Amino acid sequence: MSEKKLYTLPELPYAYNALEPFISEAQLRLHHDKHHAAYVNGANAILDRLDKARQVGSDLDMKATLKELSFQAGGHVLHSLFWSNLAPAAKAAKEPSGALADVLKKEFGSFERFKKEFTAAAASTEGSGWAALAWCGMTGRPMIMQIEKHNVNVYPMFRILMVVDVWEHAYYLDYKNERPKFLEAFWNIVDWDEVNRRLEAIIK
């Protein structure tokens, strides 16, 4: 049987200073190299713990173990999506195009209305968490998720198109406690082409 795979920390698709002035190099290094890495390591440690218990036939606290795995793996998945839906401001389109522009207009009435609702969701996520734009395959409608921690309030099977991390570790070095300022900055570095590619891959 082939070796079981573990999670790996993806490299950023741009330089650490590429998102300046909206996200500083120091902020991005800390966030990617320390925080994201910790979720990768955390998830792998639990997979290892599960494997070892299975090998020796010992019991684990399944409730606690699975809750922790959901948190760590969720953190890894969301951070991976986050890095790749950002792009240097010079490269990032100002607004969505293609199918994404159409579905946002149909659902929200306008891009501005979507931005307003998404920003409000991200600004009001309680404690540590995320806002995500997701796709409901049952209705064919885009939906906003307000994810707490990395794993609470997630709609099962809804494909995530775009996320913003609103844990304090995502913006504290640059913006201190001012999450709205970070969100304002975020809109300058969204890679709309990538978000559109994610949607078109689903609805093709």
Ligand code: MN
């Ligand atoms: Mn984070």
